[in-house]
Amino acid sequence: MAIDQRNLSVLANFCGAAADAMAFTLMRTAHSAFVKETEDFSCTIVTKDGLAFANPRQFGAPWYSGIDYGPLLRMFDYAEGDICITNDPYEGHVATHTPDIHIWKPVFWQGQLACFVVGHIHNTDVGGAVPASLSRSLSEIEQEGIRIPPVKLVEGGVMNAFVARVLRTNVRMPDQNWGDLTAQIASVNIGERKIHEIIRRFGYDDFMDGVEQILDYAEAQARAILARVPDGDYFFADYADEDSVGGKPCRIALTLKVRGDEVVLDYTGSDPQLGSSLNMPTGGVERHPLVMVGLTYVLFTLDNSLLLNAGTLRPARAILPEGTVVNCQKPAAVGMRSLTCAMTQIVTVGAFVQALPDLMPAASPGGNAIMNVKTAARNGKPIMASIGPVGGGGGGTPFGDGSDGAGGATGFLRNTPIEITEAEVPIRFLRYGLEPDTGAPGKYRGGLSAVMEFHITQPETVVTARNRNRSVMPGWGVAGAQPGKVSQFIRNPGQGAQHLRNTDLVACQPDDVIRVIGPGAGGWGHPFDRDPEQVLQDVRQGYVSAASALADYGVVLAGNAIDTTATAARRATRTIPPGPYSFGAERMAFEAVWTPDRYALLTAFLASVPVGWRFFLKHRVFDAVAAAPETADLPAIFAGLRARYAL
């Protein structure tokens, strides 16, 4: 049956069902909490050329819907019953850090290649320098655990025992990895069977043609959305607080170039690749999923009926200069690329704010800390557990408040129940919930940040907080709203409190108390335009203090009611911040020194030196500018450095 506009929905439903079946099988048979609780996995069906055309409808990590497996697929000739594997971020540019183990299986029909069924699981540990394999302190890929180059794990139905043994030998919890890998194999096998059923129903030729139409349909939908975005070049940059342990700010810059129904995401101006693990191994692939996440979110937000697959991304192209944090070279470490990926999402939303000021929300702030505890039970047995994400809420939107506790681009993770953690890890929680006054005031406020506080009971306990960010520069507000609050990470709050800022690893002893408050999300619209009733409701719910109601929202409360006259008087005069964004004092101060002009000079200079020197030289330039922020002459600093290091 030929596929056309009448029955495209039928084929799309069948293919979506096949991807769902893969995800259900994975969740039913996998072993690790990453699959069962966090849902950090993907199950995808890709064309014979590698383009994703079907994804599960409700499950899995949201970043990979438009992935292109092509570079990996083209490395082999295939026969029925083959299954390939890799987790190497530097081969094929599909895996993006070592814990993500990808596999792919060709699907044949009567001897002809039809498509591939593929997927990944984030493994809890793949060996390397630190438990769980991830820390921003790591500086080369070799420290981040075993790397399996693309290889046939199963050839003609026979498992390559050597590959399996090498994997098991090099990880900390081999049974868990093996259980998850077995589940992945079960998942692609189900996918293959489902595809066979679909081809039997539609016929090989119509299936092959229909799959292309599914991609074309998603492309047409995406183009229709983009066509409504005014043409223009929209520049936006934002900064991760630190580019390494105790480092300098890390800039992600984006020029969004909208032309008709197409868009270019030019990341020129982003920082050079780093000596920490914040680098993104995109290989410069122009539709690499990691740099397209923000665009996918924006398009889907504008039209919830958008089909998400590789076709969705066809109207888009990214420019990813080599040797930068968005396209690093071997052997740069990449484990914490999620922190940087969050920044690319933020700048994408930020750039779209200029194009669609009435439709775009404030971005969620990023810096969603993944908290882990490594300790020992009373009997000395080692314990390592993820105790959940602690981040900010969603940004305020033009139509309502941001989601509390988690939202926007970082709303896809599930938490770990307090009772589960306390039953398995010897720590005691003192508090978990929402922190009042952390949603930035606005006509629609940011979502409140999550707060977690716990008491350490065992000696030599190590608390890790991956992805920590926004301790220095807050997330921004939109259209007259306030910027977010900075995040907090404190040992022993109160007297003698130690502020740990963006530290991602802290050694603790019994009686220590750890408190984490996620970075606050920015609001949308001027807080004086917020309905006073809503402000009163927020005060009643304990989300906003009476002090903030008065100072930020200009709402005067008299007991349990609004003093209407006093409120009107207070709201009569307001200072309207210039431009669509409110950045907060910290960022304004930084950008007073590090102006766009200086950044342009720095970018050009660093691009002209060998990749291995860039991170080092960036730090030297920052140090030199810090010594004389107002008068520093960048060309002179560059010349000095060139002379000194014979560059």
Add this chain to the structure above:
Amino acid sequence: MAYRIGVDVGGSFTDFAVFNEADASITTLKVFSRPDAPGQEIVAGLRALADRHGIDPREVAYFTHGTTVGVNTVIQRNGHDIALFTTRNFEDVLQVARLKIPQIHNLYSRRPDPLIPRNRVFGIDERTEATGTVLKSPDPEDVAQAVAAARAAGCAGIVLAFLHSYRNPANERAVRDMIADIAPDLPVFSSAQTWPIIREYERTITAVISGYVQPRVATYLDRFEEVLRAQGVACPLHITKTNGGVMGIEQARAECVQMILSGTASGVIGAGYLAQAYGYPRVLSLDIGGTSADVAVILDGQAQYGVGEVIGDFQIHVPSVSVSSVGQGGGSVAWIDPLGILKVGPDSAGSTPGPACYGRGGTRPTITDAMAASNLIGHTPLGYGAVTVDHTAARNALAPLASRLGISVEDVASDIIAISVSSMYAEVSGLTSRFGIDPREFHLFAFGGAGAMLACFLARELNMQGVVVPPTPGVVSALGGLIADLKNDFIRTLYLDVTPAGLATLPDAVAALQTTARDWLRSQQFSGEGQIRLSADMRYAGQSYEIETPLDPADLSVQAIGAAFHAEHTRLYGHADAHAPMQLVNLRLVIAGATPKPAIREIPVATAHARPVATVAAWFDGVAHQVPVYARADLRAGHHLHAPAIIGQDDTTTVVPPGFAIAVERFGNLVITPEA
């Protein structure tokens, strides 16, 4: 003489199934539901039973009822204002939930507003550790303040959900007693009493839903009881349960979460009972109404159980009959998107205004209209003069779609059916993967108003063994309630190491649970011993999830329990580790008291060929056929019909596309199998 009656109140119709204990026969009856005057449908039904079948209400010895009042209260959010008391500093449990937002790609997406807003949540200064040790007992003064605040906020009840109360409910009990002293009029819902499972959000939301719907459910059940007593029904009354069993009306009034899925569960129980009696060991049940299609897996007559069934915007975490719901029903609307692609749903015309062809004000084209425009329904009178099918209205509703696509009305009709069925296929495919079963080994058991209309189309896509349409598909839910066993679930969290020392306390725990279970069964006025099923949620130490493992109460040794777990692990994952240390996390027990079952009767044997009552021109997949229309009442055991065919009866129409063979077997089922 005594009668046993099961009643299922649906949105449009109320179904009665009456079991005559004297000869084990079943009588069925359908009346209009009266959402405007609940209870009047019961009166009407009892009168009709008396008039038509001579059934005296005073001779009714057993009465079961399934209702959607609980689930509707959550969906419409019209429950009463109640308060939640939590452990202090953990008051945001409902706001935070499990953190994930509903649409992970949508920057506007927010979790639904909780049923209890934050200003009616009060933290109590108390704390229990994960081991069950009480660190801080609640203080009466602190509790009194919270109660006063809850009262001031207008709360009509209080839910208690403290950390680790599944392990040790002492603090919840203490606070409940304090409230009983100072505010005896306020109903209290303790999470440990409702369903004591680990995971604070899941336990809390389950208790919150139970408390939220309670006043409304209790009022409804009071009125229901009044109506029955006024009609002379004097026997104990039973309500069908979320777990597929039944319980006394007293328990239903207090523990509402146990009856919240009463209606959907009894349909599956009825289908399971019939499938087993008819000899179909592997069945997917398909119940299609106006807005949704419900599918469930039935193995050897047994429904499958799970937790996390969806109630409105939320999930409940008590053991429930596992039912998968697709947003595709007879009223789902077909439309063309801006890029010219034909789509069906998720919008539904529901039962009001309904499909265009029902002539009740609906104009948008629905799946039912597609069936009517293909001339596949509306040839025999549907039950009770409730609806007539206007074929012209159906074609008119579809015409704009056809002209936009540049095809005929019949073609667009067949496309709409194919798209709708592919949505059902997607859902059922997910369900079968979740349970790890292969639909090709299953029959599709069709019931409800529209199940038989679309079952063959779905079975064809899933390559199933065939379709079974029981003699009276409309009353399967009422029958399910009637034959359901008295049944209750129990759980205790123990966290034991599977070692001789670790299991030392297990026999006492099992004995205590057995005693509690038997007491429950006695409280339901059941005279026999009841059947007990014991199991445990177990895992290898270090795993983050448990597997339910059947236990033999007679042998609770480390060897027996270990062997049972290794076997279950092997069954699910294909491997086990005989040397790894194991943990027993929860002990579970299900007790069931069997109720009498009706005899399944054979129908008369055919003596001549079946004769169609009409032959109509109808379209399948856009191709015109001359299709015979049969009256179900004319069919006899041993009849074989050729597809395509249409079989009409009071409560449904069975539509069979070309490529199937139809047999009427001895119990009167239509068994429709693909032709080789």
